[in-house]
Amino acid sequence: MYDPSGPGRLLFAFFAAMAETERENIRESTLEGLDAAARKGKHGGRPPVITDDMLHTVLRRRANGESVEQIQPDLIIATGKRKGQAPSVASIYHALAEHAKQQAYPEAVAQAHTDFADLHGADDIPRPRRAGA
Incomplete structure (x- = not known):
């Protein structure tokens, strides 16, 4: 039971400090694990659904006026849980937006990669995968 005066307050403050310390240790361990995995070339998250070939097809057909x-419906996912199905329209729009961002700001993306490598002091940090790659 929490007692706002005397020893109860001191005990509560002690447990709060211990919980905060444990949370910070978990956070640091998680970040170290993610950094180690990135150095090995492993990245979390789902693999991209839209491949470079699909993106090229979409870009070519959109240039010809198709929506x-x-x-x-003509695109087929080659790998993963949804293999053999068509990607969602949202996935296609997301890949197009990422492609547009890469095309619009290539020097900013390259600078961000350089800054990240400098920040971590390692040249062997893998670069993020492009959308659809």
Whole structure:
């Protein structure tokens, strides 16, 4: 039972400090694990659904005037849990947005990669995968 005066207050403050210390230790361990995995070339998250070939097809067909909704049924996912199915329209739009961002700001993306490598002091840090890669 929490007693706001005397020893109860001191005990509560002690347990709060211990919990905060444990949380910080867990956070540091998690970040170290993610950093070690990145150095080994392993990245978390789902693999991209839209491959470079799919993105190229979408870009070519959109240049010919087709909509994403018309293109979507003709695309087939090659790997993963949804193998053999068409990607969602949202996935296609997301890949197009990432592609547009890469095209619009290539020097900013390259600078961000350089800054990240400098920050961590290692040249062997793998670069993030491009959308659809």
